[in-house]
Amino acid sequence: xxxxxxxxxxxxxxxxxxxxxxxxxxLERDCESREVIQSLFRAAHTLKGSSAAMGFEEMKRLTxxxxxxxxxxxxxxxxxxxxxxxxxxxxxxxxxxxKEDIVTQDCITVDVSxxxxxxxxxxxxxxxxxxxxxxxxxxxxxxxxxxxxxAAAAAAASGFxxxxxxxxxxxxxxxxxxxxxxxxxxxxxxxxxCFIQGARAYVIQTMLAExxxxxxxxxxxxxxxxxxxxxxxxxxLYAGTQESSELAAMTANLADVAGADAEPVxxxxxxxxxxxxxxxxxxxxxxxxxxxxxxxxxxxxxxxxESLIRQPASPPTAQQxxxxxKSKAQTIRVSVERLDDLMNLVGELVIDQTRIQQxxxxxxxxxxxxxxxxxxxxADHLSRIIGDLQESVMKARMLPIEQLxxxxxxxxxxxxxxxxxxxxxxxxxQDTELDRTLIEEIADPLIHLIRNAVDHGLELPxxxxxxxxxxxxxxxxxxxxxxxxxxxxVEDDGAGxxxxxxxxxxxxxxxxSQEEADALGDREAIDLIFRPGFSTAQRxxxxxxxxxxxxxxxxxxxKLNGMIxxxxxxxxGTSFKIKLPLTLAIIVxxxxxxxxxxxxxxxxNIAEIVRVPAEEIRSVRGQPVVLIRNQxxxxxxxxxxxxxxxxxxxxxxxxxVIIGSAEKRLALTVDELIGNxxxxxxxxxxxxxxxEGIAGATILGDGSVALILEVSSxxxxxxxx
Amino acid sequence: MTAQEQYVEFGIEREQYAIRIQDIHExxxxxxxxxxxxxxxxxxxxxxxRGKIVPVLSLRDLFGMEEQPYTKQTRIVxxxxxxxxxxxxxxxVSKVTTFNDIQAPQGRFGGLDGRLFTGIGLTSGGxxxxxxxxxxxxxx
Numbered sequence: 009x010x011x012x013x014x015x016x017x018x019x020x021x022x023x024x025x026x027x028x029x030x031x032x033x034x035l036e037r038d039c040e041s042r043e044v045i046q047s048l049f050r051a052a053h054t055l056k057g058s059s060a061a062m063g064f065e066e067m068k069r070l071t072x073x074x075x076x077x078x079x080x081x082x083x084x085x086x087x088x089x090x091x092x093x094x095x096x097x098x099x100x101x102x103x104x105x106x107k108e109d110i111v112t113q114d115c116i117t118v119d120v121s122x123x124x125x126x127x128x129x130x131x132x133x134x135x136x137x138x139x140x141x142x143x144x145x146x147x148x149x150x151x152x153x154x155x156x157x158x159a160a161a162a163a164a165a166s167g168f169x170x171x172x173x174x175x176x177x178x179x180x181x182x183x184x185x186x187x188x189x190x191x192x193x194x195x196x197x198x199x200x201x202c203f204i205q206g207a208r209a210y211v212i213q214t215m216l217a218e219x220x221x222x223x224x225x226x227x228x229x230x231x232x233x234x235x236x237x238x239x240x241x242x243x244x245l246y247a248g249t250q251e252s253s254e255l256a257a258m259t260a261n262l263a264d265v266a267g268a269d270a271e272p273v274x275x276x277x278x279x280x281x282x283x284x285x286x287x288x289x290x291x292x293x294x295x296x297x298x299x300x301x302x303x304x305x306x307x308x309x310x311x312x313x314e315s316l317i318r319q320p321a322s323p324p325t326a327q328q329x330x331x332x333x334k335s336k337a338q339t340i341r342v343s344v345e346r347l348d349d350l351m352n353l354v355g356e357l358v359i360d361q362t363r364i365q366q367x368x369x370x371x372x373x374x375x376x377x378x379x380x381x382x383x384x385x386x387a388d389h390l391s392r393i394i395g396d397l398q399e400s401v402m403k404a405r406m407l408p409i410e411q412l413x414x415x416x417x418x419x420x421x422x423x424x425x426x427x428x429x430x431x432x433x434x435x436x437x438q439d440t441e442l443d444r445t446l447i448e449e450i451a452d453p454l455i456h457l458i459r460n461a462v463d464h465g466l467e468l469p470x471x472x473x474x475x476x477x478x479x480x481x482x483x484x485x486x487x488x489x490x491x492x493x494x495x496x497x498v499e500d501d502g503a504g505x506x507x508x509x510x511x512x513x514x515x516x517x518x519x520x521s522q523e524e525a526d527a528l529g530d531r532e533a534i535d536l537i538f539r540p541g542f543s544t545a546q547r548x549x550x551x552x553x554x555x556x557x558x559x560x561x562x563x564x565x566x567k568l569n570g571m572i573x574x575x576x577x578x579x580x581g582t583s584f585k586i587k588l589p590l591t592l593a594i595i596v597x598x599x600x601x602x603x604x605x606x607x608x609x610x611x612x613n614i615a616e617i618v619r620v621p622a623e624e625i626r627s628v629r630g631q632p633v634v635l636i637r638n639q640x641x642x643x644x645x646x647x648x649x650x651x652x653x654x655x656x657x658x659x660x661x662x663x664x665v666i667i668g669s670a671e672k673r674l675a676l677t678v679d680e681l682i683g684n685x686x687x688x689x690x691x692x693x694x695x696x697x698x699x700e701g702i703a704g705a706t707i708l709g710d711g712s713v714a715l716i717l718e719v720s721s722x723x724x725x726x727x728x729x
Numbered sequence: 730m731t732a733q734e735q736y737v738e739f740g741i742e743r744e745q746y747a748i749r750i751q752d753i754h755e756x757x758x759x760x761x762x763x764x765x766x767x768x769x770x771x772x773x774x775x776x777x778x779r780g781k782i783v784p785v786l787s788l789r790d791l792f793g794m795e796e797q798p799y800t801k802q803t804r805i806v807x808x809x810x811x812x813x814x815x816x817x818x819x820x821x822v823s824k825v826t827t828f829n830d831i832q833a834p835q836g837r838f839g840g841l842d843g844r845l846f847t848g849i850g851l852t853s854g855g856x857x858x859x860x861x862x863x864x865x866x867x868x869x
Contacts, residue, residue, distance in 0.1 A: 356780050605764065692765070692775060695813045695866070696784045700767055707777045713763040 013204050014110075017062050019341075021107055024051045025100065029418045032096050036421075039088035048096075049078040055103070061204050066116045067106050073127035074099050080131060095130055097418075099123055173224070177245065180223045181273070184247035189220065191247050191273035196259055198240035199266040205240055208264045212242065215262060219255075220248025245273070344444065347405050354394070354401050355594060355688035359707045361387075361394045362685065366709035402591050403441070409487045409496075410438035412447050416458060416485060423462045430469045430480045431462065437487035442494045443591040449568055450496070450588065453561040457498040457584050458485070460558070465502035465582050475579065477501070492590060493612060499583040505576040507533035517541060531639075534576050538562040566720040569595065569612045571668050587612065595689060597706070597716065599682035600665060602646045606714040608706060609676070611684055613719040615668040619661045625677075634664065634675050641666060643675045644722065667719050674723055685709075689716060736850070738857055739806060739822040741788050744839055745857045746819075747826070747850060752862055754807040754814055756822055759799050776805070776816060783807065785816035791865060792841060810866050828852065831859070 031048045038044060052075040059067035074096070080086040105118040173181070181191055194216065202208050209229035216222050224245035248255065252270040259268035368387040371380045413435055424431050466472075466481035473479055486497040507530040514520045514536045520528075528536075536542055540559040565572045569589050576582040589595055589612040597608035598617070618636060625634050625643055632643040643664070664675040687706040692699060703718035736747035737756070762774040762785055771790035775782050785805055789796055802821040807814055828850035834843035838858050845864050850857040 359780060690782050693782060693784060693813050695810065695815050696765065696768060696772060696775070699765055702765065702767075705763070705775060705782050707780060707782070711777055712761055713775050713777050713782055715763065715765065 017058055020058055024055050025103060026414060027051050028100050033417050035088060036093045045078060045082050049082060052078060064116055066120055070099060070102060070120055070124060073124060077127055077131045095126055099127060177224050189247040192252060192255060192270040193273055194244040194246045194259060194270045196242045196268045197266045199264050202264040209242055212262055216244055216246055220246055222246055350401050354398050357394050358398060358686060358688055361391045362709040363711060365391060405443050406441035407444045407447055408439045408441050412451055413438050427463060428468060429462060429466050431466055432480050432482050434482060434484045440487040440489060446588055453564045456561050461498055461500040465500035467503050494588045494590060496586045497583060501581040504578040504580050504582055505534050506578055510534060510536045534574055569610050594686060596684055597687045598684045600678040601680040601682060602678055608687060608714050608716045609665055613667045615666045615673060618664050620664055622660060622662050641673045641675045643677060645677050672723050733827050736826055738824050738826050739819040741820045742794060747857050747859045752808050754809050757805050759803045783814050783816050785818055787818045808862060810862060815866060
């Protein structure tokens with residue numbers, strides 16, 4: 009039960025931390041913006057509430073300090089200074105560490121006392137305006153509590169019992185009475201040991217809405233989670249068919265409810281007040297409900313907002329987030345597993361659909377009949393629908409890459425400060441969507457590339473000046489869709505990669521021999537960066553790592569069926585281009601035939617397909633190669649790989665499928681090109697397990713099983729020769 | 730194990746074997762098999778069983794017998810093995826049967842390791858080796 013709340017809590021924590029990250033960065037740029045300070049304050053406040061509810065005392069204390077400090081900034085007692093920004097970042101980092109602790113071990117072990125002290129010191133020193141802000145947190149807390157209770161007491165003393173009713177709610181009440189429903193004030197007392205009151209309130213409200221209609225909830229569940237409530241009592245205006253005793257009993261039976269009452273609302277109450285309100289704010293003709301027509305929507309919402317303010321239990325700061333949550337209410341959280349299941353089912357459909365298509369084609373060839381034509385039409389329609397369905401399901405799994413890119417500005421800010429570089433970060437295409445699994449998988453390689461660009465790519469400001477460039481380097485991260493693939497660029501306008509240096513360095517490290525180095529063109533020399541154990545950094549900094557960088561990046565991208573390309577110009581900068589498939593489950597594959605067996609090469613691994621005269625395949629030191637657009641590409645025969653013999657028995661032209669995995673290229677000779685098709689990757693199952701060179705299998709239109717080549721493993725094989 | 734449990738009896742060459750009926754998913758006719766390079770020789774490849782990719786093994790190969798061309802009688806006995814579904818190619822499927830008398834396997838049965846069998850069923854037609862699927866499928 010606890011873990012369920014923990015999940016909710018962690019999700020919220022994640023969101024708020026990300027938000028804080030962004031907001032502090034904004035604050036750094038724009039010190040004066042009140043909105044920015046306000047939203048930061050709100051985030052700290054939210055976290056304070058939920059961490060207290062979850063019993064994470066340390067986190068509560070830290071967020072409380074932050075909140076306090078921000079309050080001072082808000083009230084202009086403090087100004088935003090670089091040390092303050094640094095301190096806020098430091099506190100944020102501590103919060104992140106705490107989050108890690110909570111995720112891994114369910115309790116907080118990280119020591120944040122230093123950070124707490126720093127916050128406290130900062131809060132108390134040089135407090136302008138003559139207000140001594142030395143008050144320790146306990147007093148602050150006490151003050152707040154006192155305020156809360158006295159407000160409640162005042163409300164009670166003034167005879168206040170039920171929340172004020174807005175005009176629109178009164179109209180709803182009238183409607184309900186018109187429908188013959190009974191109106192009740194339902195008051196619910198939550199049991200004192202209830203965790204996350206907001207969540208419980210939500211459940212209660214949902215249940216009530218199932219039994220009847222909830223016209224008003226005070227406090228609204230959306231406003232509770234943040235701070236909890238002093239007196240956990242919920243009030244609902246409810247319309248339904250039940251008797252009051254029945255309703256009270258049903259409500260009291262819900263989990264975490266200590267007690268419940270249902271008090272009937274007299275119809276006159278709605279009527280009378282409605283009239284009073286009508287005089288003030290709306291039409292002079294209250295009898296026939298013309299208000300709906302006459303009152304412009306703005307007035308109605310204003311009335312509703314007013315009623316919100318008057319609700320006693322709702323804390324004043326809660327209104328804005330509540331409104332924000334409301335606008336988000338159109339989305340629901342769905343577990344990834346469900347989406348995966350859905351995707352699998354769609355995969356089955358895609359397979360069947362290709363089969364139906366095939367049957368329809370053969371039928372058409374064989375028979376001339378109206379029904380055959382109809383079958384064709386149905387098959388076409390079906391494939392359109394399945395195509396749409398597939399796209400919708402795929403979209404449901406997609407997230408904007410912003411999820412990932414949002415993390416970069418902070419990281420880059422810290423990096424550039426540590427390394428003494430000045431740079432401008434340009435991010436484009438944050439709304440590019442890709443599969444959520446891919447977003448997770450691509451994070452590490454991307455971060456690596458960025459670190460490399462800042463550390464090795466961009467020069468120090470003085471060096472840049474001497475080279476006649478602006479002091480500030482430009483780091484550009486760009487994402488976009490390019491023919492059904494996602495491409496991500498990481499570009500810098502730094503020093504670029506020197507091919508000559510690459511050659512000598514590779515020889516020095518014993519990665520290649522001197523002759524090999526001499527034979528390399530500039531592009532191939534730059535590609536050396538992807539070789540294991542290669543790093544041109546003069547020193548090993550803790551920023552871009554220990555020379556394990558680029559080859560790991562490359563192999564990671566290979567695993568995702570992607571490609572990485574590097575372009576570099578000496579003195580001008582370096583550009584990495586990562587190409588990824590949109591999704592991992594359904595891919596476009598090229599069907600080829602080899603010795604009568606159909607094989608599939610993932611389209612995302614194919615650089616190009618050519619047909620060359622047989623004599624153009626030459627042999628260099630025993631390795632067959634082909635020259636395509638001035639690039640020497642080794643040639644491999646899939647049949648070798650599959651242990652079947654066969655020759656290109658005197659064919660004049662040979663189809664070549666040029667595959668790329670990361671930066672490598674390889675030309676595969678095949679017997680026949682069949683065409684490309686959308687295919688669903690299926691595993692060979694646990695019994696067979698992982699087979700070298702095979703990424704999986706799929707079912708073709710004719711019902712047969714075809715194997716999918718694992719492109720990256722073919723390279724290993726070719727390199728041995 | 731009660732003696733009245735039901736079994737599916739099948740054969741390769743002149744020998745008879747059986748598998749408990751509840752371990753059997755279905756029995757299908759021979760299908761086109763897609764060969765997979767680089768796997769155990771007794772794994773003949775994979776088939777498409779109504780959208781599911783199922784590996785098929787040759788019982789002949791597993792039991793060290795010469796492969797024979799498939800005939801009209803050749804069947805694939807599809808069994809549930811742990812989370813997987815596996816097909817076993819046999820020469821013929823004879824019948825569903827029960828055994829009145831099941832004896833514990835001795836050290837060897839027909840030249841095969843006794844561990845491959847849960848028991849030996851005695852029938853009027855002769856001896857039937859009841860397969861211990863776990864052992865048979867996990868052979869290396």
